[in-house]
Amino acid sequence: MNRLVCPFCGARELEEFLFHKTLPEAGASEYSAVYERTNRLDDSLEHWQHVHGCRAWLEVRRNPSSGDVLEIRMIGGGRN
Amino acid sequence: MSAASPRYSAWSLLRARLAGEGFWQPLWSGARLKDGYDVVVVGAGGHGLATAYHLARDHGIKRVAVLEKRLVGYGNVGRNTTIVRSNYLLPENHYFYEDSLRRWERLSRDLNYNVMYSPRGVLDLALSDGEMIGLARRGNAMRLAGIDAELLDRPGVMKFAPELAAAGPRRFDIVGGLLQPRGGTVRHDAVAWGYARAASALGVDIIEDCEVQGVRTAAGVATGVETTRGFVGAGRIVFAVAGHTGAVGRMLGLNLPVETHLLQAMVTEPIKPLIGSVLIYVPPHGEVYVTQSDRGGVVMGGFLDGFPSYTREGQWYRLEDVVGAAVALLPQIASLRILRHWAGTNDMTMDGSFIIDRLRHDNVFLNGGWCYGGFKAIPASGAACATFVATGTAPDLIRAHNLGRFASGHLLDERGGGPFPVRQ
Ligand SMILES: Cc1cc2nc3c(=O)[nH]c(=O)nc-3n(C[C@H](O)[C@H](O)[C@H](O)COP(=O)(O)OP(=O)(O)OC[C@H]3O[C@@H](n4cnc5c(N)ncnc54)[C@H](O)[C@@H]3O)c2cc1C
Numbered sequence: 336m337n338r339l340v341c342p343f344c345g346a347r348e349l350e351e352f353l354f355h356k357t358l359p360e361a362g363a364s365e366y367s368a369v370y371e372r373t374n375r376l377d378d379s380l381e382h383w384q385h386v387h388g389c390r391a392w393l394e395v396r397r398n399p400s401s402g403d404v405l406e407i408r409m410i411g412g413g414r415n
Numbered sequence: 416m417s418a419a420s421p422r423y424s425a426w427s428l429l430r431a432r433l434a435g436e437g438f439w440q441p442l443w444s445g446a447r448l449k450d451g452y453d454v455v456v457v458g459a460g461g462h463g464l465a466t467a468y469h470l471a472r473d474h475g476i477k478r479v480a481v482l483e484k485r486l487v488g489y490g491n492v493g494r495n496t497t498i499v500r501s502n503y504l505l506p507e508n509h510y511f512y513e514d515s516l517r518r519w520e521r522l523s524r525d526l527n528y529n530v531m532y533s534p535r536g537v538l539d540l541a542l543s544d545g546e547m548i549g550l551a552r553r554g555n556a557m558r559l560a561g562i563d564a565e566l567l568d569r570p571g572v573m574k575f576a577p578e579l580a581a582a583g584p585r586r587f588d589i590v591g592g593l594l595q596p597r598g599g600t601v602r603h604d605a606v607a608w609g610y611a612r613a614a615s616a617l618g619v620d621i622i623e624d625c626e627v628q629g630v631r632t633a634a635g636v637a638t639g640v641e642t643t644r645g646f647v648g649a650g651r652i653v654f655a656v657a658g659h660t661g662a663v664g665r666m667l668g669l670n671l672p673v674e675t676h677l678l679q680a681m682v683t684e685p686i687k688p689l690i691g692s693v694l695i696y697v698p699p700h701g702e703v704y705v706t707q708s709d710r711g712g713v714v715m716g717g718f719l720d721g722f723p724s725y726t727r728e729g730q731w732y733r734l735e736d737v738v739g740a741a742v743a744l745l746p747q748i749a750s751l752r753i754l755r756h757w758a759g760t761n762d763m764t765m766d767g768s769f770i771i772d773r774l775r776h777d778n779v780f781l782n783g784g785w786c787y788g789g790f791k792a793i794p795a796s797g798a799a800c801a802t803f804v805a806t807g808t809a810p811d812l813i814r815a816h817n818l819g820r821f822a823s824g825h826l827l828d829e830r831g832g833g834p835f836p837v838r839q
């Protein structure tokens with residue numbers, strides 16, 4: 336994984352993006368949402384920001400074992 | 416099964432010389448997996464091996480196995496930058512790490528194996544007056560606990576580390592530093608091998624190529640582990656799997672307060688002695704901790720790569736940051752070539768401190784959450800974790816490092832960074 340495809344800017348070097356946090360499972364308690372992680376080996380849902388590009392906030396679904404990006408979209412809509 | 420490794424001494428070296436072939440034996444014997452054990456330790460990294468060693472040595476528990484999915488020392492114990500220190504701010508952390516440092520000082524003798532503890536000094540450099548205040552605070556906290564710490568002004572830094580004085584003006588210049596003279600380095604592979612050899616000599620079975628995939632339970636207690644080599648019964652189970660701690664939670668149906676991130680290290684071609692201590696330099700454009708290995712290579716590491724990963728593929732931009740900071744600190748090394756670089760998976764916690772506690776069942780224990788700093792903890796963790804597992808009560812040294820602290824609000828947040836594993 337060396338690049339992310341921003342829905343607005345296209346494929347860009349990974350260092351243009353900033354990982355913010357991993358998202359909790361649906362229905363997680365407030366405690367769990369802050370402090371716990373599912374730690375799945377094949378699926379991680381995350382918030383990133385294209386800080387050195389268009390600055391859009393992105394929801395990224397990745398496979399953390401292979402590095403493959405499974406889905407990427409703007410938070411709150413704008414599916415690519 | 417081969418003969419046990421002989422006891423090492425100056426005399427044994429002489430005997431080895433005369434005996435020619437046949438004196439040297441494998442460090443741990445090729446044990447065969449049994450049906451069941453009193454304690455099964457999962458993971459033959461530093462923490463798993465040290466825990467098994469202390470279970471056998473201090474508590475007389477003889478039926479102990481260490482199950483390792485790959486090889487002894489394949490994980491972070493063989494991938495780290497080998498720095499040991501106890502210069503932590505929080506009492507819960509500095510007393511623990513100081514216990515570890517005192518054990519490092521005598522570990523070669525205890526294990527009868529040279530782990531090459533080198534108290535060359537660990538020097539945190541300050542680049543502003545504000546940072547000096549932070550270092551003074553940390554140094555004072557250490558001194559109150561009886562730990563060695565010296566606050567150095569700029570001339571003091573240049574006297575201690577003359578290699579820094581040789582360089583011209585820096586954009587982010589050095590104001591002073593905090594030195595822990597007893598901090599230093601330890602040969603990481605020797606730690607894994609030394610503990611494996613000593614544990615094996617006490618009758619611990621070290622089983623490589625055996626991955627634990629699940630925990631079998633009956634009536635609310637664990638009865639053993641499911642492995643790639645079949646079921647193994649266990650009276651008690653200790654997970655010490657570092658970067659795979661999150662996966663243990665999944666085996667037990669728990670979400671744990673950990674997230675796995677990559678950390679890289681790199682080493683240059685060997686040069687003559689230049690860097691006499693461990694130097695830590697954090698300019699705005701990166702972070703580097705740099706040492707020189709006994710073979711002469713300049714060893715460097717820095718920040719985490721920055722996002723969850725199990726790939727062990729380091730990102731190029733982080734390598735650039737680390738090397739950039741190293742060259743800003745020591746322009747003399749700018750023309751050296753990097754020989755190797757690698758990454759390891761780190762089980763980052765939500766407060767940056769480790770966890771040793773029971774996990775879901777009374778007889779299942781977690782030794783994990785070592786973040787990027789668990790190498791230095793190995794001797795203290797092995798002793799304390801073994802006591803916990805053998806007696807059922809957590810010793811004072813690790814009582815604060817329980818799993819419940821995240822819910823109760825008693826976080827051990829050294830950096831005050833909040834619940835973001837990537838920022839610890
Ligand atoms: C690049 C880098 C630099 C570092 N620098 C330092 C430093 O300078 N100082 C310091 O104090 N710390 C440092 N660390 C951190 C330190 O290396 C780790 O915190 C520590 O080694 C982790 O504990 P361990 O030795 O038990 O882990 P490991 O050696 O990773 O042991 C865990 C073992 O568990 C095995 N395992 C995993 N899952 C299973 C399973 N399901 N079944 C069976 N076996 C399993 C793995 O194969 C592995 O061998 C660094 C880490 C990295 C990556």
Ligand SMILES: [Zn+2]
Pocket residue numbers: 341342343344345385388389390391
């Ligand atoms: Zn963009």
